[in-house]
Amino acid sequence: xxxxxxxxxxxxxxxxxxxxxxxxxxxxxxxxxxxxxxxxxxxxxxxxxxxxxxxxxxxxxxxxxxxxxxxxxxxxxxxxxxxxxxxxxxxxxxxxxxxxxxxxxxxxxxxxxxxxxxxxxxxxxxxxxxxxxxxxxxxxxxxxxxxxxxxxxxxxxxxxxxxxxxxxxxxxxxxxxxxxxxxxxxxxxxxxxxxxxxxxxxxxxxxxxxxxxxxxxxxxxxxxxxxxxxxxxxxxxxxxxxxxxxxxxxxxxxxxxxxxxxxxxxxxxxxxxxxxxxxxxxxxxxxxxxxxxxxxxxxxxxxxxxxxxxxxxxxxxxxxxxxxxxxxxxxxxxxxxxxxxxxxxxxxxxxxxxxxxxxxxxxxxxxxxxxxxxxxxxxxxxxxxxxxxxxxxxxxxxx
Numbered sequence: 250x251x252x253x254x255x256x257x258x259x260x261x262x263x264x265x266x267x268x269x270x271x272x273x274x275x276x277x278x279x280x281x282x283x284x285x286x287x288x289x290x291x292x293x294x295x296x297x298x299x300x301x302x303x304x305x306x307x308x309x310x311x312x313x314x315x316x317x318x319x320x321x322x323x324x325x326x327x328x329x330x331x332x333x334x335x336x337x338x339x340x341x342x343x344x345x346x347x348x349x350x351x352x353x354x355x356x357x358x359x360x361x362x363x364x365x366x367x368x369x370x371x372x373x374x375x376x377x378x379x380x381x382x383x384x385x386x387x388x389x390x391x392x393x394x395x396x397x398x399x400x401x402x403x404x405x406x407x408x409x410x411x412x413x414x415x416x417x418x419x420x421x422x423x424x425x426x427x428x429x430x431x432x433x434x435x436x437x438x439x440x441x442x443x444x445x446x447x448x449x450x451x452x453x454x455x456x457x458x459x460x461x462x463x464x465x466x467x468x469x470x471x472x473x474x475x476x477x478x479x480x481x482x483x484x485x486x487x488x489x490x491x492x493x494x495x496x497x498x499x500x501x502x503x504x505x506x507x508x509x510x511x512x513x514x515x516x517x518x519x520x521x522x523x524x525x526x527x528x529x530x531x532x533x534x535x536x537x538x539x540x541x542x543x544x545x546x547x548x549x550x551x552x553x554x555x556x557x558x559x560x561x562x563x564x565x566x567x568x569x570x571x572x573x574x575x576x577x578x579x580x581x582x583x584x585x586x587x588x589x590x591x592x593x594x595x596x597x598x599x600x601x602x603x604x605x606x607x608x609x610x611x612x613x614x615x616x617x618x619x620x621x622x623x624x625x626x627x628x629x630x631x632x633x634x635x636x637x638x639x640x641x642x643x644x645x646x647x648x
Contacts, residue, residue, distance in 0.1 A: 262376045265434045267392045274396020276423035279404045279416045285480045291352035298606040302599050304356035308363040309595035316585040325435050328368040332428040335361040343417035367591045386572040387515020394507030405497020463631045464575050470628045471567045472597035477621050485614045503557035511569040524574040525635035532628040535563025540622030577638045
C-alpha cells in the first residue's frame, strides 16, 4: 500500500514554535532537577519511585490516545488547554507547603509536561518538510535546550536560598508567557486528515514499520538515561556534600552540548552523514561517559561538571539524530504514530525506576550508573539494521 509522503515548510510558524520551545525549556528546567528532592522532602523517605511510576503510567495512557483529542479539538486548542492546566498546577505548587498533597500535584505537573511537549512536536511536524528535518529539529532542540541551560543556575540559587517553592515561581512566569504566545501566535496547524487508529489497530500498524520500532528502541535508551540521571544524579551529588547552588552550576555546564552541537549535527544529517552512522558514535559516548560516573570519587565541582558534560555530549547527539530520523519516516497526518513514538518517555520513566528502586534499596545509588551505561550501549545493535533516511518511505509496511 503506497503512502503519500508530501510535506510543506512554514518558516514563520516554525519561528514561533522555536520561541515557544525556548520558553517551555526554561520553565521545565526550573523544576526538572529538583523533582526527586521535592518528593523526598514531601514524603520524608527515599522511596519516591511510586510517584514517578504512577505519573508516567497516566501519561502513557494519555499519550497513546492523544490523537483522538487532537482530531476532535485541533492542535492549537489542545496545546493551549495543556498549557493552561500546567500553569494552574505550577502556581498551586509555588505557594503551597511541601507535603504529600503537593507531591501529588507535582506528579500531575509531570503528566502535563509530557503532553505539552507532545503537542509541540505535532505542531512542528505539521509545518516542516523532510529535506530540512535535520536542521529544523536540530535548531528546535538547540533553542529548547538553550532554555534548559538558562534556568539551572537561577533555580539552584533560588532553591538553596529561599526553598523549593521558588523553583515553581520561576517556572510559572515562563509558562504564563508561553500560554500568551500560544494563544495569539500559534495558528491551527494541520489541514490534512489526521489518522485516528484504535489502540490495537495502531499496534498492528506500528509492528509493520520496523525502522520506527528500531528508532523507538534507541529513543527508549535515551529516555531511560534521562529518567535515572535526573532522579538519581542530584540525589547522589547531595549525598556527597554538594549544595543545590553547586549542582545548578554543574547542570548548567553539562547542558552546554545541547546548545552547541545539535544544530550542526542536524545539518550534517541532512547534508552529509547518515543518522544511523552518527548514532553509533553518540551511543558509545553516552554509555561510556555514564559508566565513568561510578568511578569518580572527587569532591571537585570541576571534575563532576566535566563528567556530566561528557554524558550530555552523547545524549545531545542521540536526541537530535533520533528526532531527525523519526520525522523523516512519517507525514504530518501521522499524529497517531507521533503519539506512539512519544510513549517512549513515560515507558522509560516507568521501567527505569522499577529497575532502579530495588538496586538503590540494596546497594545504594552508585551502581545505577553502571547499569544505565550498559543498557545504553545495547543500542549499538539497533543501529545496524536502520534503513537509510535519504529515501523517504513509500510503502507503509516497509516504513
